[in-house]
Amino acid sequence: MWYARALIENRLPPLDEDTWRHGSGPGWRGKxxxxxxxxxxxxxFVVYEAVLRAPQVDTEQLHRLLxxxxxxxxxxxxxxxDLRAQALSLAESARFIERMVDE
Known part of the structure; x- marks a missing residue:
């Protein structure tokens, strides 16, 4: 999950060194x-549909997002x-991701 690491590395305020060293290993999800x-x-978070449909995203990650x-x-x-001017509502977004899991 290179994109997750990039987000964590650019976090504001930045993580202290101990948290980064001990908390960024395999399986750490920023909980x-x-x-x-x-x-x-x-x-x-506003997530573009293209990101959710990227080949690197699997069902487990969609479940975690939910x-x-x-x-x-x-x-x-x-x-x-589609050409909407705004993101889906929270409930619509959850249903959208759930449908993707079922695809």
């Missing part, structure tokens, strides 16, 4: 960034291929 802060930070999108402090929206 601490999303859930371990008190109070939890708010995160909003899992993260269910967190109270995370909003995930999909920007579809």
């Amino acid at each position: 601490a960034i999303l859930t371990d802060r008190k109070p939890p930070g708010a995160f909003s 899992e993260v999108a269910r967190l109270r402090n995370v909003m995930v929206q999909v920007l579809p291929f």
Whole structure:
């Protein structure tokens, strides 16, 4: 997941050295960034449909995206291929990703 590493490396504020060294190994998915802060930070992501359909994305990653999108402090929206001027709503985005899992 080279793109995930790029996102983590460019995170603001940057991760401290210990967190980076111990938390960025295989299988680390950045969960601490999303859930371990008190109070939890708010995160909003707009994901272009082309990214979700990339050959590197598998069903497990789509399931993980749905899992993260269910967190109270995370909003995930999909920007579809069609010519809409805005991203899908949160509920529409979840249904969109669920349909992709079933394809």
